[in-house]
Amino acid sequence: MALAIITTRAGLGLDAPEVLVEVHLSNGLPGMTLVGLPETAVRESRERVRSALVNAGFEFPTTRRITINLAPADLPKEGGRFDLPIALGILVASEQIPAAALEGLECLGELALDGRLRPVTGVLPAALAVKAQGRGLLLAAGNADEAALAGDLKVLPAEHLSRVVAHLLGQSPIEPHRVTPPALPEQPLADLADVRGQYQARRALEVAAAGGHNLLFSGPPGTGKTMLASRLPGILPPLSSDEALQVAAIRSVCGLDLLGHWGERPFRSPHHTASGVALVGGGSRPRPGEISLAHQGVLFLDELPQFDRSVLEVMREPLESGQIHIARASQQRSFPASFQLVAAMNPCPCGHLGDPRQTCVCTPAQIQRYQGRLSGPLLDRIDLQVEVPAIPPDQLTADTRGESSSRVRERVLAARERQRTRGFLNARLPGPELEAACALDGAERAWLADVLTRLKLSARAYHRVLRVALTLADLAGEPHPGRSQLLEAIGYRQLDRLRSGQDRPATAGSP
Numbered sequence: 001m002a003l004a005i006i007t008t009r010a011g012l013g014l015d016a017p018e019v020l021v022e023v024h025l026s027n028g029l030p031g032m033t034l035v036g037l038p039e040t041a042v043r044e045s046r047e048r049v050r051s052a053l054v055n056a057g058f059e060f061p062t063t064r065r066i067t068i069n070l071a072p073a074d075l076p077k078e079g080g081r082f083d084l085p086i087a088l089g090i091l092v093a094s095e096q097i098p099a100a101a102l103e104g105l106e107c108l109g110e111l112a113l114d115g116r117l118r119p120v121t122g123v124l125p126a127a128l129a130v131k132a133q134g135r136g137l138l139l140a141a142g143n144a145d146e147a148a149l150a151g152d153l154k155v156l157p158a159e160h161l162s163r164v165v166a167h168l169l170g171q172s173p174i175e176p177h178r179v180t181p182p183a184l185p186e187q188p189l190a191d192l193a194d195v196r197g198q199y200q201a202r203r204a205l206e207v208a209a210a211g212g213h214n215l216l217f218s219g220p221p222g223t224g225k226t227m228l229a230s231r232l233p234g235i236l237p238p239l240s241s242d243e244a245l246q247v248a249a250i251r252s253v254c255g256l257d258l259l260g261h262w263g264e265r266p267f268r269s270p271h272h273t274a275s276g277v278a279l280v281g282g283g284s285r286p287r288p289g290e291i292s293l294a295h296q297g298v299l300f301l302d303e304l305p306q307f308d309r310s311v312l313e314v315m316r317e318p319l320e321s322g323q324i325h326i327a328r329a330s331q332q333r334s335f336p337a338s339f340q341l342v343a344a345m346n347p348c349p350c351g352h353l354g355d356p357r358q359t360c361v362c363t364p365a366q367i368q369r370y371q372g373r374l375s376g377p378l379l380d381r382i383d384l385q386v387e388v389p390a391i392p393p394d395q396l397t398a399d400t401r402g403e404s405s406s407r408v409r410e411r412v413l414a415a416r417e418r419q420r421t422r423g424f425l426n427a428r429l430p431g432p433e434l435e436a437a438c439a440l441d442g443a444e445r446a447w448l449a450d451v452l453t454r455l456k457l458s459a460r461a462y463h464r465v466l467r468v469a470l471t472l473a474d475l476a477g478e479p480h481p482g483r484s485q486l487l488e489a490i491g492y493r494q495l496d497r498l499r500s501g502q503d504r505p506a507t508a509g510s511p
Contacts, residue, residue: 002026004092004099006085007106009129010077011122013286013333014249016129020071021082023089028065034086036070039078048080048111049087056115056161061094076331078285080110081120084138087111087161088168101168105156106130107138115161119143124252127153128245136176138164146258148179149248179259192231192405197395201228204386204492206408209235210415211471212425214319214341214381216304218495219388220355225344228388229300232342233265234405235412236298243296246336250288250295266297266339272306276314286326286333291318294339304343305373312378315341319381322428341382345374357390371495380460383427383468385495415474426471431463438466439480447483451490465489 004023009016032046053060068086070077084107091097108126110118119142127150130137136154137147144157155177158164166172195202201217205228208215215232217225239247244263251258270279270290281289291299301307318324322338347353348362349370362370379385419425422437429437440448452462468489469481476485 002093004089006089006092006102007135008082008085008108009106009126010075011079011081011126011253012076012331013288013335014125014253016122016126017075018129018133019075019077019082021085021089022069022071023086023093024067024069025061025064025090025093026067030063030065032066032068034068034070036068036073037076038070038082039076041079042070042077042082045080045083045086045111048083048113049090051113052083052111052115052161053087053090055113056165058091058096058161058165059094061090064094066090066093076285079120079122080118081108081122083111084109084117084140084161084164088164091165097165097168101170104134105136105138106133107164109138109140109143111161117141117158117160117164121255122253123147124149124245124249124258127155128249138167144177145179146248146252148177149245149258149262190230190234190405192235192408193401193403195224195228195231195402196398197391198224198228198388201225201386201388202402204384205232206235206412207468207471207475207492208232208340208342208384209408209412210426210475211383211419211467212340212427213383213468213471214427215343215384215386216379216382216495217342217344217386217388218347220353220357220390221346221351223388223390225388226300226302229298229302229342229344230267231405232298232340233267235409236265237409237413237416239263239265239296247296250292250336254288254293256293264297266294267300268294268297269300269302272301272303274307274311276308276311279311280314280318280324280326280337281333281335282326282328284328286328286331286335288335289324291315291324291337291339292335295336297339299339299341301341301343304345305370309373309375313375316377316381343382347371347387354387355390374495376458377460379495380458380464383464384492386492387494411475414477415471418474418477426467426474429467429470434463434466434470437470437480444483444486448486455490455493457493461493465493468492 002025006021008019008021010019034043034046050060092099110120112118117140119140123143123146127137127147131150131153136156138156141157141159144155147155156174157177167174219225247266248258268290279290281287281292318337324335324337326333348360348367350360350362352358353360469485472485472488473481
């Protein structure tokens with residue numbers, strides 16, 4: 001037949017829309033024309049496919065005019081993933097393999113000049129889309145493990161174009177590939193038992209894990225802020241299979257290893273020089289950023305005030321919605337970004353404000369400018385703001401270990417089980433359901449209103465206090481938060497107290 005239609009998948013963010021590769025051989029001036037909005041790497045596939053077919057021992061129709069259309073024509077196509085379907089389309093159109101052999105199959109893969117199949121990025125989203133259509137998938141052997149993570153999918157891997165053709169001709173069938181995801185380690189590598197002292201910070205870490213709250217550590221250098229943050233994934237619940245697939249799909253699109261981190265909660269720690277696009281995603285062809293790579297996990301921002309303020313402000317919407325919407329002139333993309341923000345900062349430029357070991361040399365104006373790099377709206381979205389003081393020498397040198405991550409994780413799991421009946425984690429519980437779950441009486445409301453007025457807290461901060469208090473009640477096994485939980489929750493708004501002028505430590509430049 002002179003016309004062949006091969007099914008494959010494009011890669012647009014986390015989506016993998018279907019693309020039909022239509023190949024037509026006709027009389028006329030010999031040549032190969034590729035249409036259908038291909039970008040440079042796709043247009044260059046003409047030369048890769050020609051060389052691969054010839055070097056693999058197949059006939060390339062040099063005396064015919066070859067027209068290749070990638071449909072739909074208005075869908076952008078990029079990368080080398082269309083090499084294999086184009087080559088197979090030419091072989092079908094030139095009657096070197098039967099069209100019926102490709103029924104119920106989709107294919108993707110990049111071709112080397114000698115016919116070898118090279119892996120491509122973004123295979124897992126394509127595999128999930130193929131599975132939803134009930135078809136099989138032909139692809140490079142280097143992508144087989146990744147595609148098999150989709151589950152009940154017929155994955156046919158090959159290392160060379162000639163191996164694919166032998167399978168389609170029935171000469172040497174390819175066995176479907178299966179992979180068993182590696183088991184997770186029973187004990188996290190970073191154990192909370194390694195942390196000496198810092199009991200309030202450990203408590204805040206447990207509360208953050210139990211309710212999904214954002215957390216900010218503030219303290220002098222060397223007090224264990226980064227060490228504490230790195231222990232958070234070890235006390236979070238394990239990922240469900242759907243959540244693990246979401247995390248793996250994002251890593252697949254970014255070309256990162258999947259099996260080595262399968263089922264692990266992400267922990268991303270970008271440097272403070274990261275740009276806004278690197279943090280939230282974007283580019284001329286939008287790709288996920290750090291907040292999406294931290295989806296279902298932890299985004300740790302060390303030296304928070306050192307980040308450019310405009311970079312931090314772009315996180316405000318994702319912190320509320322759990323998604324990031326990127327709009328460009330030619331296309332729009334949405335990426336998941338349901339992450340826990342954990343940040344760390346020094347209290348002042350020199351780092352020693354309130355440090356008994358060393359006197360702060362910063363002036364009040366310098367401290368105000370430094371802390372002013374964090375906007376009020378951003379701090380309002382951080383439920384737990386905790387000071388991490390210097391550790392006394394007797395605690396640092398004590399031959400005792402703290403409570404292990406596994407024991408803390410048991411309490412976190414029990415608290416999250418209580419939240420399951422509400423349908424949301426406390427950090428994302430809608431306002432009406434939050435008020436109903438807290439069930440504060442008139443006296444408690446009046447007392448809380450007076451405290452909020454004195455601390456000059458916003459309406460958003462008020463709801464953050466209620467969310468943390470509800471998590472504290474869940475950890476204690478109580479149905480509703482009481483005065484003790486509300487007091488503890490307000491105690492976690494320590495930067496708010498500093499901004500309101502209360503509890504401000506003395507500095508070298510103040511009386």
